[in-house]
Amino acid sequence: MCPASKSKHIPRATIQRLAIYLQVLDALDNENVEVISSERLAAACDVNPSQIRKDLAYFGEFGVRGVGYNVPKLIQSIKESLGTDRIWRVALIGVGNLGRSLLRYQGFLKRGFQIVAAFDCDPFKIGDTVAGLEVMCPRRMKEHVRDLHIEIGIITTPAERAQRAANHLIEADIRCILNFAAARIQVPEHIYVEYVDFFHHMYALTFKYCIGEAQRAEKTPSS
């Protein structure tokens, strides 16, 4: 059974912060830091300490008063609660610039995700090898997904091919889709979809900058 089942009510914003905590804790673990106080962890994560304590309490981690959290144990607890204390096998569809860079990215396996198959409908790409994987025709997806025990599909096609890619994944019985394409996709209810769109970060930057500049202009007396 999936370990996350014990913590059904973790809100989305908490999962987002858990990803940050995990990143920071992994870096601490690499430096052989064994124990960290919630205050120091909070500062490193740019989150306030009470928020961290509240987030970690969701899955029963309270730390030791006056001492703090045990780093390797906390990493293990977070991974268990997210379901990433094991390897998830992943297929990628769309071997363009972004697809290639994700296939070559070493960070996936460190976090519990292994890309084991790459698909593209372009006949000129089929048969190429990228990061040790042979690019395959999406028509052969179903057999590969079954044989390779793939559970997650990543879409990195152009926007106009995202829906077709999603259809291939769904037909191959993949239930979890991470969509990097700049398009919304329609999926049946039993399919889980997450969209990666870094433009909202760009917009948040330009928006904050504009607000900041406007406030600065207000403070500066006009002559």
Place this chain on the structure above:
Amino acid sequence: MCPASKSKHIPRATIQRLAIYLQVLDALDNENVEVISSERLAAACDVNPSQIRKDLAYFGEFGVRGVGYNVPKLIQSIKESLGTDRIWRVALIGVGNLGRSLLRYQGFLKRGFQIVAAFDCDPFKIGDTVAGLEVMCPRRMKEHVRDLHIEIGIITTPAERAQRAANHLIEADIRCILNFAAARIQVPEHIYVEYVDFFHHMYALTFKYCIGEAQRAEKTPSS
């Protein structure tokens, strides 16, 4: 003056959704759709109609009752409110796999961002041309940022070099940083930073999947 100054209180979650609306509206505009009801827009964005109406009301867009929103006008309003109705000039630092794929990505310019300079401290990369840009030494950043009127810096270095990259950007008077590196960075208060970390999407998928499977298992009578 920055157009966003008129709408200071747009919450973060709304900005995130504005990015979705903009993506969907741009696709509609490309298909020459001129008017869309909030119901249809909501369905295409996978958001409920009252949420869309509330979000758009933040910057004075109410649509016409019984008709809907004028697509090109709404795109323009959203862009104005986010400050992206003009081109922002961007520098990228870290020309690895991800950096290269972002340099080659056509989507930036469509959304109002133009990458005009690329930096890397690797002497074997300096002087290379990627997507028409010569890779330059970060030590020369300050003069290039000034000459090219760059306002945003994108960090795509390995995690352990992210802080050094941020320092270069800050010394070059860049105020807005988009950090793709898997590391938190320390910056002075007047610098705006956004982190792009798609792993929280992966975690959200594995978490939802585990919850879903656990619920299915509960429903299935054990024999």
